[in-house]
């Protein structure tokens with residue numbers, strides 16, 4: 300053996316020894332690549348993140364959009380078209396509803412994102428227990444018949460408006476493992492620690508999973524959220540609508556409209572004369588299309604170029620403790636991981652992806668609680684989910700009730716668990732505060 304060969308043998312042996320150390324993080328799925336982002340510009344066609352097939356633009360004169368038959372087997376262009384459709388009474392719209400299509404509320408700056416549109420919830424207290432308004436806590440703004448338009452009484456003293464949240468990039472959010480969320484919250488200082496909720500996944504026989512969607516983190520799966528929204532925003536019954544706590548495999552899933560709380564009391568509006576379309580009004584295809592459209596959207600990207608003031612404000616965000624709740628970074632579960640109670644498997648396009656949602660998806664009491672209890676118990680009445688800050692530069696009504704019209708006043712409204720961060724912000728110099736605000740508005 301020559302000296303050279305002996306040396307090579309030694310080097311190869313050393314490399315072989317070191318290899319497991321270098322590769323193990325990849326095996327464990329701890330490393331990831333940055334998720335694709337959208338430039339937050341409606342004029343560019345850059346929403347698709349490669350989950351499923353892209354398809355071709357829909358021309359209704361040639362062929363209708365076709366919904367998926369199972370999650371992930373449809374086409375993005377078709378799914379987006381269905382998300383953008385406006386429904387009519389003949390499609391099952393109403394009897395009570397909030398608007399005619401997903402896109403009418405999730406529209407700016409691009410399909411799937413925000414709008415100023417609000418939902419209204421109400422109920423009252425019995426002792427210290429929140430009780431829904433008779434006929435349900437969601438009070439619809441519209442109806443298909445003047446007899447069923449909802450009117451609440453003066454007894455319903457807990458009232459809350461909630462502004463639309465963006466669904467862009469939510470496929471990545473759906474693919475964050477429960478354990479990842481739990482580890483993040485466990486690392487927060489005790490006094491500021493967030494509450495994670497466990498909520499039923501309708502398509503998995505109501506198996507519990509950590510919630511992450513909605514102002515109360517009231518859903519864990521995009522299919523469950525979509526079924527709920529189709530019924531509760533538009534009045535379209537479907538087997539994923541979760542009405543009365545039913546799972547999608549219950550025999551009577553998708554057969555009940557929301558009762559109407561009218562001035563004459565609660566009216567059951569399922570069936571004639573108010574509800575002319577046979578239930579379920581959607582066979583579940585549209586709901587799959589909504590879920591997959593949102594799951595296939597890219598994450599909101601940063602302002603480009605990032606202004607100098609925002610670069611300066613970046614480290615201040617951590618210095619004053621905003622990042623305790625507005626968590627900068629998560630990595631999604633590896634491709635192949637079974638989630639949503641076994642109903643969905645993390646696809647390659649969404650697995651091991653690094654995202655920057657600037658939220659911990661947990662509930663906190665920052666002094667703004669709306670008093671409403673959804674599916675996580677009385678203790679959550681005065682807690683709200685940390686608002687995700689990605690894409691915030693594309694909206695101008697802030698906090699769950701949309702009552703703040705600039706970031707500065709939104710920060711001043713932070714109290715409770717966020718008091719220390721607000722005080723630390725106020726202790727900065729005026730120039731530093733301006734830099735921090737520029738940073739937030741570059742997200």
Ligand code: HEC
Nearest residue numbers: 397398401404418461462463464512513514528529532589
């Ligand atoms: C009337 C306006 C309106 C319509 C119509 C509407 N939404 Fe929403 N959407 C909202 C509001 C308001 C919220 C925040 C609700 C809350 O948490 O209380 C929201 C939240 C969401 C979220 C949670 C986003 C997140 O990351 O937390 C998803 C997903 C969603 N909507 C999907 C849909 C789908 C799918 C449709 C169509 C079936 C739809 N929405 C129709 C107003 C609307």
Ligand code: HEC
Nearest residue numbers: 621624663667683684685686697698699709716717720724
């Ligand atoms: C203890 C957790 C916590 C800390 C610390 C915290 N926030 Fe928040 N933040 C929240 C919660 C919860 C909300 C939603 C409150 C609501 O809507 O009622 C929120 C909402 C916001 C919003 C409104 C976003 C929108 O889209 O409506 C902004 C802006 C914001 N926070 C910025 C900051 C900044 C800047 C800091 C640091 C000075 C900070 N937050 C510190 C929990 C926190």
